[in-house]
Amino acid sequence: MENSAVTTYPVISVISNRWSPRSFDPARLLDTDTIGSLFEAARWAPSASNEQPWRYLIGVNFNEEHRAILDCISESNGRWAQNAPLLIIAVGKTTRNDLPNRHFAHDVGLSLENLFLQAIGMGLHCHYMAGFSVDKVREALGVPEGFEPITAAAVGYKGSPDLLSDDLKEREQQGRQRKAFSDFVFSGNWEHPFPEL
Numbered sequence: 001m002e003n004s005a006v007t008t009y010p011v012i013s014v015i016s017n018r019w020s021p022r023s024f025d026p027a028r029l030l031d032t033d034t035i036g037s038l039f040e041a042a043r044w045a046p047s048a049s050n051e052q053p054w055r056y057l058i059g060v061n062f063n064e065e066h067r068a069i070l071d072c073i074s075e076s077n078g079r080w081a082q083n084a085p086l087l088i089i090a091v092g093k094t095t096r097n098d099l100p101n102r103h104f105a106h107d108v109g110l111s112l113e114n115l116f117l118q119a120i121g122m123g124l125h126c127h128y129m130a131g132f133s134v135d136k137v138r139e140a141l142g143v144p145e146g147f148e149p150i151t152a153a154a155v156g157y158k159g160s161p162d163l164l165s166d167d168l169k170e171r172e173q174q175g176r177q178r179k180a181f182s183d184f185v186f187s188g189n190w191e192h193p194f195p196e197l
């Protein structure tokens with residue numbers, strides 16, 4: 001698949017096929033079964049004490065709620081995200097039993113990545129976004145105290161890069177880079193790379 005990860009060791013295809021495109025096809029809308037499968041995948045993520053701290057605000061197929069989310073997304077992300085039929089704001093519940101839940105953001109990430117991998121398996125593409133206004137989300141979408149907007153996401157079918165402006169098209173075609181195993185897999189001591197990788 002286009003832009004698949006070039007891996008040293010084999011990985012399952014939904015992992016190698018996931019990447020972050022900016023070209024989405026606005027003509028291909030999402031049906032309810034598709035959206036259902038995505039949030040089913042999100043629902044079955046693990047979480048500390050099974051707290052399931054994730055909440056999702058969504059806008060679908062360019063409806064009013066889609067516009068409301070787009071209004072919260074930064075201008076630079078909005079240029080391409082506007083064409084994705086599913087826009088998501090992932091929100092986390094920050095406490096468990098009235099005490100801070102140290103793992104709430106971790107668990108929201110697990111849930112959203114479950115959704116992403118399900119999407120890839122269904123031929124969709126996805127792109128995370130940190131570039132959105134937390135304050136606008138809180139105000140416009142009514143997120144209460146005790147909940148933290150964490151990440152925005154765009155999901156849809158891949159569109160032609162020709163739909164993008166030249167600068168975005170160039171970024172779309174840039175190669176993908178990753179750290180070496182020795183930079184992040186340690187054994188026995190910090191900064192002691194696991195020698196077999």
Ligand SMILES: Cc1cc2nc3c(=O)[nH]c(=O)nc-3n(C[C@H](O)[C@H](O)[C@H](O)COP(=O)(O)O)c2cc1C
Nearest residue numbers: 018019020021077127128129130131132151176177
């Ligand atoms: C939490 C998070 C926030 C991100 N925010 C943005 C963003 O605001 N805009 C953007 O274009 N990409 C964003 N990305 C995408 C990353 O740039 C991308 O995942 C990274 O460069 C690796 O590329 P790949 O996803 O194609 O493997 C974000 C990714 C994550 C996980």
